[in-house]
Amino acid sequence: xxxxxxxxxxxxxxxxxxxxxxxxxxxxxxxxxxxxxxxxxxxxxxxxxxxxxxxxxxxxxxxxxxxxxxxxxxxxxxxxxxxxxxxxxxxxxxxxxxxxxxxxxxxxxxxxxxxxxxxxxxxxxxxxxxxxxxxxxxxxxxx
Amino acid sequence: xxxxxxxxxxxxxxxxxxxxxxxxxxxxxxxxxxxxxxxxxxxxxxxxxxxxxxxxxxxxxxxxxxxxxxxxxxxxxxxxxxxxxxxxxxxxxxxxxxxxxxxxxxxxxxxxxxxxxxxxxxxxxxxxxxxxxxxxxxxxxxx
DNA sequence: TCACAAATGATAATCGTTCGCATTTGCAAA
DNA sequence: TTTGCAAATGCGAACGATTATCATTTGTGA
Ligand SMILES: [Mn+2]
Ligand SMILES: [Mn+2]
Ligand SMILES: [Zn+2]
Ligand SMILES: [Zn+2]
Numbered sequence: 001x002x003x004x005x006x007x008x009x010x011x012x013x014x015x016x017x018x019x020x021x022x023x024x025x026x027x028x029x030x031x032x033x034x035x036x037x038x039x040x041x042x043x044x045x046x047x048x049x050x051x052x053x054x055x056x057x058x059x060x061x062x063x064x065x066x067x068x069x070x071x072x073x074x075x076x077x078x079x080x081x082x083x084x085x086x087x088x089x090x091x092x093x094x095x096x097x098x099x100x101x102x103x104x105x106x107x108x109x110x111x112x113x114x115x116x117x118x119x120x121x122x123x124x125x126x127x128x129x130x131x132x133x134x135x136x137x138x139x140x141x142x143x
Numbered sequence: 144x145x146x147x148x149x150x151x152x153x154x155x156x157x158x159x160x161x162x163x164x165x166x167x168x169x170x171x172x173x174x175x176x177x178x179x180x181x182x183x184x185x186x187x188x189x190x191x192x193x194x195x196x197x198x199x200x201x202x203x204x205x206x207x208x209x210x211x212x213x214x215x216x217x218x219x220x221x222x223x224x225x226x227x228x229x230x231x232x233x234x235x236x237x238x239x240x241x242x243x244x245x246x247x248x249x250x251x252x253x254x255x256x257x258x259x260x261x262x263x264x265x266x267x268x269x270x271x272x273x274x275x276x277x278x279x280x281x282x283x284x285x286x
Numbered sequence: 287t288c289a290c291a292a293a294t295g296a297t298a299a300t301c302g303t304t305c306g307c308a309t310t311t312g313c314a315a316a
Numbered sequence: 317t318t319t320g321c322a323a324a325t326g327c328g329a330a331c332g333a334t335t336a337t338c339a340t341t342t343g344t345g346a
Contacts, residue, residue, distance in 0.1 A: 013343055015293060035334080050295045055334060057293095071216060073268075075302090076333065090260055099260050109249050110271055117233055117242050119273035125216075126269045128253055130262035156312055158324060178303080193326045198303060200324095218333090219302060 010064035017049045021057045025067070025081050032070070032078045032098060072127060088125075092132035099132075153207035160192045164200045168210070168224050175213070175221045175241060215270060231268075235275035242275075 003022050004014040012018060020042055025033065028041070039054045058079055061067040067079045072091060086107075087100045106126070114121040131137070146165050147157040155161060163185055168176065171184065182197045201222055204210040210222045215234060229250075230243045249269070257264040274280070 013292065015343070017294070036332095052296075052335080053294055059335095071214065073214060075218070090257060090262055092262065093265060099262075101256050101260065103252050103256060106249050106252050109246050109252075110269075113244050113246060114233060114271055114273055117244065118276040119233055119235065119242075119271070120276075121271060121273040122236060123273070124269070124271040126253075126267070128257055128262070128264060128267040130257055130264040130266075133261040133263075156323065158312070160325070195304075195327075196325055202304095 006066060010061075010066055012060060012064060017053045018057050018060075020047045020049060021054065021061070022066070025079075032080045034076050034078050036076070038079075070127075071125065073129065088127070090128040090130065092134070092137060093129050094131055095134065095137040097132045097134055097137060149209060153204075153209055155203060155207060160196045161200050161203075163190045163192060164197065164204070165209070168222075175223045177219050177221050179219070181222075213270075214268065216272070231270070233271040233273065235277070235280060236272050237274050238277065238280040240275045240277055240280060 003019055003026070006022065007014045007018055021038060024038060024041055025031075030037075033041075035051070035055050035058055038058065039049065039051045042049050042054070058067060058069075058077075062069045062079065065082055068082045070078045070080070070089065072078055072089075085102070087102045088106075090099050090101060092098070110124055111121060146162055146169070149165065150157045150161055164181060167181060167184055168174075173180075176184075178194070178198050178201055181201065182192065182194045185192050185197070201210060201212075201220075205212045205222065208225055211225045213221045213223070213232065215221055215232075228245070230245045231249075233242050233244060235241070253267055254264060
């Protein structure tokens, strides 16, 4: 089972809570989850974990590269599995619907800008906020 | 005095705390200030205001377009005067040094991406994080 | 199986921010 | 000018997200 292997190669002990969290991310419909999401979903499915442990595990997973953390507007961190392919996000302010994109032109410009300003680039975050056109989006259903 | 005029045309009553905050932003060396920064700087200069009022005023100023709010990593909001010219930021993770930039290529790509995904773009935030090369940056002074 | 460091759970504490409410103040009408 | 009153303030309590503390439990390697 590759789940405990993931933990091993991250240098983390294979504990029940960690397996539960990893499991959840690998099986969940929604790929972007907050600590509260994870906690509630685990509790709901009968897996009891402590909220404190959820927070700890999420941070450890981020540190070891298993998860990526995002800080969207709204103050709470959101995590997703790190599939190794960087991407950015476009978020609907009405319904929260989220889409992913990657644009090599933008990535290239960022590198250039960092260099021009004498910065060694570590990371960047780009979020586009707008209104989506999904049928289910409440935005479309307001007069 | 254009400061009270700014408040008037924003539809806000001209109160002492609001003038103090506006004043601070217009005279401060550092253009990017958190609520705590504003509060402490005002207190330090003998202007006594309530922290709650600082938060309220900052939010009102954001709403009326006098200030722009940024959500950098670290969880606290940072504000700057809205000079009408959108720009993004590159931040040093070591010393917090911050530089501004505007890149029309990136802006254009973002518009295109939003359109491709069927989004009406409202806003976006782009932060580049890295290490700067300022002499004063602690990064340079660690072995 | 054992020993022990590491991880967990429960809960208190922290941090940034907002709320509730009694008091003050800007401002416009008289 | 005074006066009336809605709007703004100050204070402290409350809040939501997250982290810290610490006694107890659990992997793991010997
Ligand atoms: Mn994603
Ligand atoms: Mn700026
Ligand atoms: Zn939507
Ligand atoms: Zn620096």
